[in-house]
Amino acid sequence: MNPPTLDELVLATPSSLGSYGPLMHEIERALASPQCSLGMIADVIEKDIDLTARLLRFSNSAYCGFSTRLSTVTEAIGLIGIQQVQDLLTASSVIERFSGVSNEFVSVKSFWQHSLATGIAGRLIAMERRLPRPDRLFVSGLLHDIGRLVLILQAPKHAQKIFELYKKERILLREAEVRVLGYDHQNVAEALLKSWKYPLSLVLAVGNHHNPSGCEAARVQAAVVHLSDHLVNAMRVGSSGERFVPPLN
16 A cells, blocks of 8 residues: 555644644634734633633643733733634644554553653753744644654554664664655644644754754744754653654754
């Protein structure tokens, strides 16, 4: 059986994974309004108890260095920023909807521990270096390995071949992906996030986090995700399936 193309993987992945549906559209309309305010966005989010809980959970994770924990939607939006909250909400939606992926190849809990740690590291590096939009680097880190879950979900037989080759020849998991498929998980993530109309800098940072030097348009952002991923792998915080520490580019 021939491996699926990137286009086939994107088409097979429900577009609903990348959005919140009606409520997300309501948030988008509020953000586009000239009268947009913190209170207006908070009112929309608070209509959904689950969405409120997700925003607070991920906000407290992203801003773990803040002196007090955020306890209200208004506090979370005030700290994150009105325009930035959409990125965080959409990312949390993707994470929650992939939570049912089989643990046959990788522990989903461990996968998200690794992803969350990478996002936090990226945000802290961005703040230390005074880079713009540290929140977006948090989301980039959070979603950097999402392509691997897509492969497991949409191409399980090829995922099995990848993991068998990876274990047999003791090579990097990304190298096994390329040998079996002709592309890797970062290519999958880039194609998927682009189809979901994520911001271009975020798409490129995720799609080039193993080779940031080859990404002219978002080299700094990709390098931050690359370094964050390397540090989290070296510290063994969770795992996205990789048992070796990928080299720094």
